[in-house]
Amino acid sequence: MSVATLVLALLANQLGGIAPDIDQPTAPFWRNLPVGGVFGRIIDKMLGGHRFITHSLFGLVALGFLFHLLLVFLQPIMHGVDINLVWWAFIIGMISHLIMDTLTKEGVPWLLPIPIKFGVPPIKSLRITTGKNVENFIVFPLLGVILVAIFVMHYAVFVDLLHKRVIG
Numbered sequence: 001m002s003v004a005t006l007v008l009a010l011l012a013n014q015l016g017g018i019a020p021d022i023d024q025p026t027a028p029f030w031r032n033l034p035v036g037g038v039f040g041r042i043i044d045k046m047l048g049g050h051r052f053i054t055h056s057l058f059g060l061v062a063l064g065f066l067f068h069l070l071l072v073f074l075q076p077i078m079h080g081v082d083i084n085l086v087w088w089a090f091i092i093g094m095i096s097h098l099i100m101d102t103l104t105k106e107g108v109p110w111l112l113p114i115p116i117k118f119g120v121p122p123i124k125s126l127r128i129t130t131g132k133n134v135e136n137f138i139v140f141p142l143l144g145v146i147l148v149a150i151f152v153m154h155y156a157v158f159v160d161l162l163h164k165r166v167i168g
């Protein structure tokens with residue numbers, strides 16, 4: 001794996017990790033933009049509020065498809081980048097977000113348009129409350145672990161590449 005692929009996979013993973021929250025006006029995704037609050041509220045109205053279309057299998061496929069289009073579009077300027085790996089990093093980020101949200105009290109409407117929110121464990125009071133703690137102590141370390149896993153899986157290729165460039 002090239003360094004460019006690794007860096008882009010890292011970014012794609014983070015992007016995938018926050019992408020589902022575009023349907024939430026208070027999400028970090030919107031807060032970090034200057035006019036985010038306004039757009040967030042409009043999107044919120046359009047999508048029906050908290051945890052809607054982008055928090056479902058349909059949303060996963062739709063955003064995955066859009067991200068793939070973007071990668072194919074950008075491919076001519078991304079020399080030596082494994083776009084498949086970058087795409088998977090995005091999908092892994094999104095799936096880990098949805099899994100983490102499933103562990104919270106609100107649950108996730110995985111099967112939209114069927115409007116049932118699923119949660120693990122099924123008993124609401126046993127689930128965690130949404131908040132910063134979840135993000136800071138579970139989501140980000142998990143994303144970190146996944147990234148390290150991706151790196152380790154491609155470690156041999158990486159070392160080989162380094163060897164050719166630096167030593168041989």
Ligand SMILES: [Zn+2]
Pocket residue numbers: 020021051055097101
């Ligand atoms: Zn979410």
